[in-house]
Amino acid sequence: MAIESVSNLPQKEVIPQKQGPAPSGPYSPAVKFGELIFVSGIASKNRDASIEDQVRQVLENIRLRLEDSGSSMDRVLKMTVIMQDIGEWSRMNSVFKEFFPKNPPARTTFQSNIASKVEIDAIAC
Numbered sequence: 001m002a003i004e005s006v007s008n009l010p011q012k013e014v015i016p017q018k019q020g021p022a023p024s025g026p027y028s029p030a031v032k033f034g035e036l037i038f039v040s041g042i043a044s045k046n047r048d049a050s051i052e053d054q055v056r057q058v059l060e061n062i063r064l065r066l067e068d069s070g071s072s073m074d075r076v077l078k079m080t081v082i083m084q085d086i087g088e089w090s091r092m093n094s095v096f097k098e099f100f101p102k103n104p105p106a107r108t109t110f111q112s113n114i115a116s117k118v119e120i121d122a123i124a125c
Contacts, residue, residue, distance in 0.1 A: 010034035019064035021045060030065045037069045041082070041121040043114065051088040054117045055095040062122050063099075071124045076105040078123040086111040092118065 015030040015037070023029050023040065031038045042061045044054035063073050083092060089109070096104065105122075 015065070015069045017065065018068045020061045030069050032069055035125045036077075037066065037071050037122075037124045039065045039069075039122040039124070041080070041119045043116040043119040045116075047116050049117075051083075051085075051091045051117045052095050055092050055120075056098070058118055058120045059095065059099045062120060066122070066124055069124075073099055074103075076100075076122050076124045078106045079108075080121050081107060081109040082112050082114055082119045083109060084111070084114050084117045088117065 010033055013032040014028045015032055017023075017029045020029075021042075027040055029040055039062055042058045042065075044057050046054065046057065049057070059073075062076075066072055066075070081092065083089070086109070092109075096107075
């Protein structure tokens with residue numbers, strides 16, 4: 001069995017950001033590799049907003065990054081949600097249903113000590 005040459009693999013492409021907030025550190029907002037798009041974690045800038053408003057803002061910013069990458073929310077395969085308080089699970093889910101009314105992506109959700117109420121990343125095609 002032959003091993004494929006590295007030159008046959010897709011190249012990593014950093015997606016220039018045209019919409020939404022600029023990254024707050026030395027990372028790429030989105031990276032494309034072959035048909036996959038990896039969107040960096042996005043947290044809400046408005047830390048005093050409700051969990052619903054923060055989730056809505058974050059998912060809207062993910063939507064903008066996906067559009068910049070030539071994709072859309074209906075092509076999201078997997079998301080990771082980090083919550084400050086897992087007790088707000090049902091409130092977070094109510095907003096997710098707005099963005100993913102049918103065929104939602106796979107998702108991992110956990111609680112961590114983060115500054116905002118929620119941070120979300122995404123993998124799409």
